[in-house]
Amino acid sequence: MPTETETKAPARPTGRKYTSVAELMRGENVSREVQDRVAELESETRISRYLAGMRAASGLTQAELAEKLNCTQSCISKWESGEDEELTIKVIWDYCRATDQRLGIFIGKPLGHVEAIKAYAFGLRDRLKALAAIANSDSDLEQSIQAFFGEAFFNLLTIFENCQREMPNSGDFELRIETQCKQPKMLTCRHSEPQHKPSREAVMA
DSSP: OOOOOOOOOOOOOOOOOOHHHHHHHHTOOOOOOHHHHHHHHHHHSSHHHHHHHHHHHOOOOOOHHHHHHSSSSHHHHHHHHGGGGOOOHHHHHHHHHHHTOOOOOOSSSOOOOOHHHHHHHHHHHHHHHOOOOOOOHHHHHHHHHHHHHHHHHHHHHHHHHHHHHTTTTOOOOOOOOEEEOSSSSEEEEEEEHHHHHSEEEEEEE
16 A cells, blocks of 8 residues: 655754854754764874865866866866775875975874973974074075064063963962054063062063
């Protein structure tokens, strides 16, 4: 006996907005099993999805990239939709070369916050020392590098100031940045110690 096919009403838009797939699934009460599977797929395709983003950011279609890499469009589609374990170092290298972009891959135990900050600090030091060496050897670039040092110093102090404000009991220690001129030549730090509480002021001189 034939059964009558039921016609489902189209889904009505809820008006809710989401910033990620994970947030959408939580907001729409998607089952935990589906959420876990989606998260698993995302973790298995991080690099391949990034490669697709690199291509798109460079304004290349899959066919155009295939021509640059001397391969077929199906190869590009397979790399961008497949799992990371199917990619080779050569494929990643070719993508970076063809799109003129960089891709850093770190494998291993994630760094803690303190370890990461130290690593970035050492890297920043090395870059600044390299710029200082260029300034000493090239008088045409010296003024620009000096200006960059002043800007970088001010930006770093601003970052520390903003983060310090988010610390608990931040009122016991003050880090304030004041601008006193429109075109500073350099930045200096001045320490002051009022009787009620210690403070530190970074002043643009």
